Amino acid sequence: MRPGGNRGWLLRLVIAFSFAQGAVSMARPAVSYRALALGADERAIGVIAGVYALLPLFAAVPLGRRTDHGRCAPLLPVGVVLISGGCALSGVAGSLGTMALWSGVMGLGHLCFVIGSQSLVARQSAPHEQDRNFGHFTIGAALGQLVGPVAAGALIGGADMAGSSALALLVAGATAAVAFTSLWRIEHRRTASTSRADKSDRVPVRGILRTRGVPAGIFISLAVLSATDILTAYLPVVGEHRGIAPSVIGLLLSLRAAATIACRLVLTPLLRLLGRTLLLTVTCLLAALLCGGIALPVPVWALALLLVALGFCLGVGQPLSMTTVVQAAPDDARSTALALRLTGNRLGQVAAPAAAGLIAGVAGVAAPFVMLGVLLLVSSGVALRSPREPEEPEEPDPAVGPEAGGEGRTGEGRAVRRRLGRGVPLRRKGDI
DSSP states (O other): OOTTSOOHHHHHHHHHHHHHHHHHHHHHHHHHHHHHHTTOOHHHHHHHHHHHHHHHHHHHHHHHHHHHTSOSTTHHHHHHHHHHHHHHHHHHOOSHHHHHHHHHHHHHHHHHHHHHHHHHHHHSSOGGGHHHHHHHHHHHHHHHHHHHHHHHHHHSOSSOHHHHHHHHHHHHHHHHHGGGGGOTTOSOHHHHHTTOOOGGGOOOHHHHHHSTTHHHHHHHHHHHHHHHHHHHHHHHHHHHHHTOOHHHHHHHHHHHHHHHHHHHHTHHHHHHHHOHHHHHHHHHHHHHHHHHHHTSOOOHHHHHHHHHHHHHHHHHHHHHHHHHHHHHSOGGGHHHHHHHHHHHHHHHHHHHHHHHHHHHHHHOTTHHHHHHHHHHHHHHHHHHHSOOOOOOOOOOOTTTSGGGTOSTTTTHHHHHHHHHHHTOOOOOGGGO
C-alpha cells in the first residue's frame, strides 16, 4: 500500500489513541488526588509526576532504532498492556513509592504506543499529507484529554478521596484495554517490509541532532507538552488551594482539550494562511502570555476562558513539531528522530514537574505557570528561527500519480512510458 492511500488505518489509529490517551488523562489527575489523600505535599506530587517520564527517558531511542529497522504495529499492543496495568496497579498501591513506580510503568506504555503510532503516520503518509495526518492523529490525544479528566472528576470526590481516586484508576485501566479493538490490520504489509534497512547503516544520534530543524522541533514539543503536563498535574492542586471542586477542575481540563481538538480540525486552513513557522511562533507566544494569566487569582469563568484559549494555542505545537522533525531527519532515521523528540518530551516531563514542585513549595502553587510562560516564550523564539518549510507540491495529476499504477511514489515510470508511446516530449524532472 502506497503512502497516502486508504486512510482507514488512520481512523482506527485515532480511535485506539483516544482510548489509550483517555486512560492516561483520567489516571494523571487521579494519581495526584490519591497521592494527596495518602499525605503527599506539592513536592511529592512533582516527584510522582516526574517518575511517569523517567522510565521512558531511557527506552525511547532504542525503541526508535528498532522501529526504523522493523515494524511499528507490535509496539501498540505492548503499550496498551503497560498503560492498562500501570493505571490499575496505581489504584491498588498503598504507598507513595509504589504509586510512583506504577506511574512510571504507565509512562513507559504511553511511550511505546506513541512511538509506534507516530512512526506509522510518518511511514504511511505522503510528504505533503504529513501536517494533515499528524494533525488528525493528535485529535485522538485531544479526545482522550477531553473525556479523561471529566470522567476522573465525576468519579473522584466525597469524603473518601483515597477510595474514589482508586476507583478512577481502575476504570482508567479498563478504558485503556478498549484500545485493543481498533488495532487490527493497522500497518500495511508492503510498507512494513520496505522499512527494513541494514542496521550497519544507522545514522548516529549526534548526526540526527545536528540536522537543522530537528533540535527546534524537539524543543518546541518539549515546551508544549510540559505546559499540557503541568496543567494536568497541577490544576487539581490549584483547585484545592482556591476551593474549586474536582468535578469543576475536570471540566476545565476538558475545555482545554476541546479547544485543542478545534484547533487541529482547522489546522490545514491555518497553515495555508500563516505557514508553519509563523503559526508556531504566534501560538507559542500567545500560550506564554496565557500561562502567566493562569497564575493570577482569577474567577472560575475567567480561568475557563484562559484555558480554552491556551488549549487552542497548544494544539498547534505537537503535530507541527512532528512534521518538522520527520521532514528534517534522514529518511532511514525518522523513527529514531521521533524517539529523540519523545526523549526531549520526557526530559521536560521529568524536569518540569520537579522544578514546578520546588517552585510551588517556595513561591506557591501558581508559580509553576509563570515558569511555563517563560519556557513557551523561549520556544516562540526557537520557532521563529527554525528552517522555513518547503512549498507544498502541486496536487499530482491522476494520470501520472500512484493511482495509475506506476513505480515509485508518483508513478513516473508508467507515465514516462505513456508519453513515449504517444510521442509526447518528456519534461525535465523539475517541471513535473
